[in-house]
Amino acid sequence: MTAAMYQHPGYGQPDYPQQRYPPQQFMPQPGVPLYAQYYAYDPAAFYAFYRDQLRQLVQNSRPVIQQLTQLAIENLGLMGQVVTDSIADYIRNAPVPVKLPAFYLLDSITKNCNPYVSLFAPIVKDLFLQATRTVDPQTRQKLCEMLVTWRNGGPNQTPLFGDKVQVAIEREIWPESDSNRYGRRRHGQSCPTQSQVLTELEVLLALKEKAVQDTPYDGELRGQMDALFQLRNMVQASGVTPNELAEILTSVRSLAKSIGAPAAPPSHVPSAPAVPYGAPQQVPFFQSQPSTTRASVMHSDLSASLASLAKLAAPQPAQSTATTAAAAPSAIPDISSLFKSLVAAGIVPSAGSGAAPAGVTSQGDQKSETSPVTDSELEETLEYERRVLAIDIKLTSADLMKERPEVISLLYDRQTTQCKQCGLRFHDNAKGKKAFQDHLDQHFRQNNRTNQQMGRGYSRSWFIEADDWVHDGLPDTGDRLHEHNVSRSDEVAAKKRKELERSFVVIPPGEDTKPRFCPICKEQLKTEFLEDEEEWVWRNAVEHKSTIYHATCRADALSATLANRLRTETKGSSRAVTPEGRSGTPQLQVGNVKSETNGSTAAAGAKRKAEDDDDAVDVHVKVEEVEPPLKKARPSIN
Amino acid sequence: MAPESREFALSPQNEFRFELDPGETLSLKLLTGRAELYGAELPQERTYTFASEYKGAVFTWHGCTLEMRHASTEYVAEETPMVSYLNCHIASEQMRVRSSIARRHGIGNQTQAPRVLMLGAENSGKTTLCKILLNYALRAGQSWSPLIINLDPLDGAWTVPGTLSASHFTSPVVVTSADNPFGTTATSAPGSLSFAGLLPLVFWFGHIDPKHNLDYMRRLISALGAKVDQHYQDYPEFSASGIFIDTPAAFANPNQSPGQSIEKYALIGACVELFRVNTIIVMGNEKLTVEMQKRFADSRHGVSVVKVPRSGGVVDIDAACRRRSVARQLRGYFYGARHALRGEREEDSDFDPEATLAPTSSVVSFDGLHIYRIGEESLAPSSALPIGAPRAISTTQPIVVDPSSPMHQSRLLNGVLALLGPSALSVVQNDLSQLLECSVAGFLVITAIDQDQRTMTVLAPSAASVEGRIAILGSIEWVEG
Numbered sequence A: 001m002t003a004a005m006y007q008h009p010g011y012g013q014p015d016y017p018q019q020r021y022p023p024q025q026f027m028p029q030p031g032v033p034l035y036a037q038y039y040a041y042d043p044a045a046f047y048a049f050y051r052d053q054l055r056q057l058v059q060n061s062r063p064v065i066q067q068l069t070q071l072a073i074e075n076l077g078l079m080g081q082v083v084t085d086s087i088a089d090y091i092r093n094a095p096v097p098v099k100l101p102a103f104y105l106l107d108s109i110t111k112n113c114n115p116y117v118s119l120f121a122p123i124v125k126d127l128f129l130q131a132t133r134t135v136d137p138q139t140r141q142k143l144c145e146m147l148v149t150w151r152n153g154g155p156n157q158t159p160l161f162g163d164k165v166q167v168a169i170e171r172e173i174w175p176e177s178d179s180n181r182y183g184r185r186r187h188g189q190s191c192p193t194q195s196q197v198l199t200e201l202e203v204l205l206a207l208k209e210k211a212v213q214d215t216p217y218d219g220e221l222r223g224q225m226d227a228l229f230q231l232r233n234m235v236q237a238s239g240v241t242p243n244e245l246a247e248i249l250t251s252v253r254s255l256a257k258s259i260g261a262p263a264a265p266p267s268h269v270p271s272a273p274a275v276p277y278g279a280p281q282q283v284p285f286f287q288s289q290p291s292t293t294r295a296s297v298m299h300s301d302l303s304a305s306l307a308s309l310a311k312l313a314a315p316q317p318a319q320s321t322a323t324t325a326a327a328a329p330s331a332i333p334d335i336s337s338l339f340k341s342l343v344a345a346g347i348v349p350s351a352g353s354g355a356a357p358a359g360v361t362s363q364g365d366q367k368s369e370t371s372p373v374t375d376s377e378l379e380e381t382l383e384y385e386r387r388v389l390a391i392d393i394k395l396t397s398a399d400l401m402k403e404r405p406e407v408i409s410l411l412y413d414r415q416t417t418q419c420k421q422c423g424l425r426f427h428d429n430a431k432g433k434k435a436f437q438d439h440l441d442q443h444f445r446q447n448n449r450t451n452q453q454m455g456r457g458y459s460r461s462w463f464i465e466a467d468d469w470v471h472d473g474l475p476d477t478g479d480r481l482h483e484h485n486v487s488r489s490d491e492v493a494a495k496k497r498k499e500l501e502r503s504f505v506v507i508p509p510g511e512d513t514k515p516r517f518c519p520i521c522k523e524q525l526k527t528e529f530l531e532d533e534e535e536w537v538w539r540n541a542v543e544h545k546s547t548i549y550h551a552t553c554r555a556d557a558l559s560a561t562l563a564n565r566l567r568t569e570t571k572g573s574s575r576a577v578t579p580e581g582r583s584g585t586p587q588l589q590v591g592n593v594k595s596e597t598n599g600s601t602a603a604a605g606a607k608r609k610a611e612d613d614d615d616a617v618d619v620h621v622k623v624e625e626v627e628p629p630l631k632k633a634r635p636s637i638n
Numbered sequence B: 001m002a003p004e005s006r007e008f009a010l011s012p013q014n015e016f017r018f019e020l021d022p023g024e025t026l027s028l029k030l031l032t033g034r035a036e037l038y039g040a041e042l043p044q045e046r047t048y049t050f051a052s053e054y055k056g057a058v059f060t061w062h063g064c065t066l067e068m069r070h071a072s073t074e075y076v077a078e079e080t081p082m083v084s085y086l087n088c089h090i091a092s093e094q095m096r097v098r099s100s101i102a103r104r105h106g107i108g109n110q111t112q113a114p115r116v117l118m119l120g121a122e123n124s125g126k127t128t129l130c131k132i133l134l135n136y137a138l139r140a141g142q143s144w145s146p147l148i149i150n151l152d153p154l155d156g157a158w159t160v161p162g163t164l165s166a167s168h169f170t171s172p173v174v175v176t177s178a179d180n181p182f183g184t185t186a187t188s189a190p191g192s193l194s195f196a197g198l199l200p201l202v203f204w205f206g207h208i209d210p211k212h213n214l215d216y217m218r219r220l221i222s223a224l225g226a227k228v229d230q231h232y233q234d235y236p237e238f239s240a241s242g243i244f245i246d247t248p249a250a251f252a253n254p255n256q257s258p259g260q261s262i263e264k265y266a267l268i269g270a271c272v273e274l275f276r277v278n279t280i281i282v283m284g285n286e287k288l289t290v291e292m293q294k295r296f297a298d299s300r301h302g303v304s305v306v307k308v309p310r311s312g313g314v315v316d317i318d319a320a321c322r323r324r325s326v327a328r329q330l331r332g333y334f335y336g337a338r339h340a341l342r343g344e345r346e347e348d349s350d351f352d353p354e355a356t357l358a359p360t361s362s363v364v365s366f367d368g369l370h371i372y373r374i375g376e377e378s379l380a381p382s383s384a385l386p387i388g389a390p391r392a393i394s395t396t397q398p399i400v401v402d403p404s405s406p407m408h409q410s411r412l413l414n415g416v417l418a419l420l421g422p423s424a425l426s427v428v429q430n431d432l433s434q435l436l437e438c439s440v441a442g443f444l445v446i447t448a449i450d451q452d453q454r455t456m457t458v459l460a461p462s463a464a465s466v467e468g469r470i471a472i473l474g475s476i477e478w479v480e481g
């Protein structure tokens, strides 16, 4: 587990080699910048120059944004307006995928160089709204997340572009949340939109992830992360009521207050400034991909944002990182019922009293003992889900071209035990070991039977009928099978049995005096005279390879074979990872077929009469007996 | 005496590609490093022997060395679209995870799970991408069981050509023959790894080319969609794994359709609606991508449409090769896919239930099997119709095939029939037009017709009386080989 897995979905992807223009090519040299000699005094030329530089900005690349930011700052004096125009034009005309990085540049410049704020303030609303109208939903989400950070991006946690601009934009973006401005929820009237809640969740998640990177072993924080991921997914699923949305938003904002607390002992030792220019007031939004050398910068960003979120959550003065730990549970507003259900489901650690969704750090140690979440399998799943969801990916043709080495690692490195026979991987935990053992058993059974089965004359099975597929065409793995072991409808089963019982085989001449025995159940086959056919027949009989079986016995045996295949993988394979697996439906048997515990110990003597109906009679018919060698097939003849 | 072997060293993200001609085999073994075959990780030191005109590609993210025996056309490619394909995987994995979490808390709906429609020209790698995405999902260790839906009748998927079908998967698929890229359906032999015996839902189209009868295709897609829907309604807990839908090239190429009563892209629209598709992946076709975005990326459909590059390793399959593949798939259905390869299986120690299967041949009276065909494709010239009989029969009307008519006999002989499940009997009594929505129990071939005795010799996969059952004839023929 490396810190990299907590990469926030969103901003500041690592830079990949395919970047079209290596930044250093355009990096102004120390000393006299090259461009300065030509462009620094001619607005038109500088406009063209800066526009050309902007064309590097085809993806979210930190170095490019930093260079462009630096260029902007260096030329503020003479060319501030030109830079502003150039960026504005670029944003307006940029193809959709480029709009987001272009806004990150705007964000970076204004947060690092206050004079640019006043240049952008008059136009930022239109730029922003125009962009959100044209981009895809994911990009829009990212833009809105940036918008949330603008709320306190200015001096003293004021809105970056001023109160008026911020409100004007938010009113357009989240029209229903107008009265909800800055989170002071007025009782009974305001209903935040789903997208607003999601946006704030994303921002909070990003902050949490940074905190996790600082203190990767903080279980409490991880618990909060889990809770937030769950919350986010709940909100993403439709069906959350407006009231619940409001409650979640409240919870999110209260959670934000406590976020600083777990952020560990003072790792506040200032290191080299992360951004080599000016005196950054704010860390630009695109930079939320931290590295160890940027710890201090990240922290300032973190605490600032935290403080503002805390301010939003309750009408209290913003708290510093050092004091948030003391956030009293009473200050945390009501937790939504959804959140409680998370706690009940064991997803969210129930900290201490259980009243707080998370964030009460002082009780972290006790919690690990009392928490219902001691299940390493569940943790494995949560960990996996977190890693998957933390990958920043959009379903756009361009975004699909980016390399994401962490995904390869998900496929190859997460599960360390590998089957030497087929290459499948398993976890190195109790559940994984069990699954691996079962898997090896399957290989063993297959290989072990190879010789016996060659030339045995097995045949292609009939497909199951559509209605049975709807119920039984389910995967043959794990607890999913246990859950779906609902018998096909009795009607269908009864109908099939009737049909089987009606089937017959005409007795060949000369055979009619000898008793015949079904090789499966060893019972005698009943003879009957059919008026229509004017023939003696064996009733409930079917012929296969010159052997007569009870039609019902053979059908049972065949389905036992099939079911057995299903069952062998199920048998003993571990419980489902997810809670849903525990609350599964009662386990029923399919038909009257019971699984073999082990293919090689199938009860050879088990009997089954055709007349027996759907009681759970063991049908431990070994496959070998379905196709018995002829010698064995008629044990009682001669 | 083992054939001479050669070693290949692959750099990260390289792909070892090979193409086998008829009768050729190739053995491959991973010596060092890591490699995967269409998304399924290969173990080291195990030999895989490929045959049946297999066109294959072993890809490595990390670098590896491979040992190869026997000759073939092989080369190492450095340019692959695997980065895009892996990203498609992680995008769908995110959907699965979200859906699974939502479901865990009882607040989910099905639309979040990946429901992916693949579109592209013939030989553009749709099936390959389906398989890669399937195998990646199955490697997650999350007990996913994606549903693969094959709508391409040219591609038999896990059974014979001429079918539309759906099957769940639970373990990664590695096959070594070109004919059934996802493995084959269950046999009476006790297999255990799931790909050795799939339990699909199968519908019969009966023709190789969807344009043969687009209305029929549409009916089948509806029928399949309804069953899949029902399936997930009854078992919503399985829906998080998602669906991958492989489609025929005709979907992407609507302009070539003859004048049937179906508008442009109607079948894609039907799929999007019926299977609640939320993602369309277009194999390297800019124009189609734009057209799909216009139609389905709107707020009403809410479908993400993406284009991915085609793999340079996808080989054009010529008509003769297709014919051989169809014949092998049919033969494999009855006799086992590896039937033709028996004796050549060196070092391949796993029991292969496909190695040999025993079909049965039985004699059925003309009246013993009720045979239909679908639509007006004429078995008889107009002049042979009764006077005044309307020529225009609906394209989806079941029509009786009479084995005693010499005209029909020529079509029946060596014709492949789909034997419908027993429930089709009641359908015939109630509403014949519903017949084509009945699922298939298996396939039959009429290998001989005795006009004097009024009997037919019927090849069936296993013993079971076909007396009184219903079968549908298409245009696919059994070729003795």
Ligand SMILES: [Zn+2]
Residues within 6 Å of the ligand: A419, A420, A421, A422, A423, A424, A439, A443
């Ligand atoms: Zn294995």
Ligand SMILES: [Zn+2]
Residues within 6 Å of the ligand: A518, A519, A520, A521, A522, A523, A549, A550, A553, A554, A608, A609, A610
């Ligand atoms: Zn019996």
